[in-house]
Amino acid sequence: MNTWRQTSPTGRALLVAVLVTGLTTFMFLPLLAIEFTAQGMRAGRVGFLVGLLAFCGQGFSLVSGLVVDRFGTLPALSCGFGLRIVGYLLLGAGLAGGTVMVPLVAGIVAIGVGGSLLGLSIKTLLVREAGSDRREMLALRSTFVNVGVIAGPALGAAVYPLGFQYVLAACVASHLLLGLRLTLRRAGGEVPGRPAESGDPSAPAEAGEAGAAPPAADGTRWARWQWVPLLLLGVVFWAIYSQLNVVLPIAAKQLTGSTAAISVVFTVNGALCVLFQYSLLRHVFRSTAARSLLVIGFLAFAVGYALLIPFTGWGALLAFVLPITLAEMLIAPSLDEQAVEASSLKRTGLALGTMSAAGALGSLLGSGMGGYLLQTLHGSADLWLVISTLSVVAAASCFLLPKGRAQHV
Helix, strand or coil, rough: CCHHHHCHHHHHHHHHHHHHHHHHHHHHHHHHHHHHHHHCHHHHHHHHHHHHHHHHHHHCCCHHHHHHHHHHHHHHHHHHHHHHHHHHHHHHHHCCCCCCCHHHHHHHHHHHHHHHHHHHHHHHHHHHHCCCCCCHHHHHHHHHHHHHHHHHHHHHHHHHHHCHHHHHHHHHHCCCCCCHHHHHHHHCCCCCCCCCCCCCCCCCCCCCCCCCCCEECCEEECCCHHHEEEHHHHHHHHHHCCHHHHHHHHHHHHHHHHCCCCHHHHHHHHHHHHHHHHHHHHHCCCCCCCCHHHHHHHHHHHHHHHCCCCCCHHHHHHHHHHHHEEEEEHHEEEEEEEHHCCCCHHHHHHHHHHHHHHHHHHHHHHCCCHHHHHHHHHCCCCHHHHHHCCCCHHHHHHHHHCCCCCCCC
């Protein structure tokens, strides 16, 4: 891939870090509730701990963005690796002691906050990679993430019979090796990003730049109010996407009669993202404005859920996966691209963190909304009509965003 070849050695190391941390995260995450339950923990506590991990990972993202911009990417990267390593060790200690809550809670918080710092630092560095298109870098990163999503659970299932401690040991070892490699490489002076004359992009932001709105490519400027529809679109995207975890597992079983149907959905979805996301954004939509990609993506959501209104069975479910995957491939990187393009170069971390925080809010609202609609509408066609209508409204709202691709100042 051209973007991979044009990426600096440190940029490639960052992408490898995305892959490896994704693998180990999804080795550990699907097994967490299983291990807690096997240790005799009550369901209420299991739900609290798993929910706490998700909250710390996404909910801390706004603070993570401020940390990245204020102190630089190297300290944030180091802290992210360090917190995750400490968190895995505390989790192991808590489980070894018979599910002691204090180390378990502390470990969960450390893993979540560390993951937020780590993920945001790497994403910030990748979008600053010199000589590479931001959209392509975001797509490449998403591809590496999805490889981890697909392969991680299988790897975890293979290791788990040896004991959950071995899963945690793999997480600690991978984060320790990656952390040493990346932090020593960056401390040694190899900095991916803009040329030296433009300044170190990992340096703390200067005071007074936070409120600057950069000029757009079409000569206009991003006004502060234009962040409102962008953030709302982020909330709506994750609210709709969260239905794959809330409504769809139940609906998939009703459509096909098989409990394995939702696993097929996620497998096909992940495989399509790995195979086509980068190529789609590089070759098909390379010159398309991010706003147009958002419109297409939300309309694809509308089509996907509308397909479930008249059809049932495996055919309907597989037909549903295609537009839903297209929506995911287009919307997620386009929202990040819009946020980065609308921000000052030295506020990239805050921009990406703000979008992640919008995603956390959207996932929370989407889970509640999906459960309420499922309970109220009993899985009828009206449920899919509501979600499709919301998707169309979101597509129309995209026209509130500037069309041109902004440039940093």
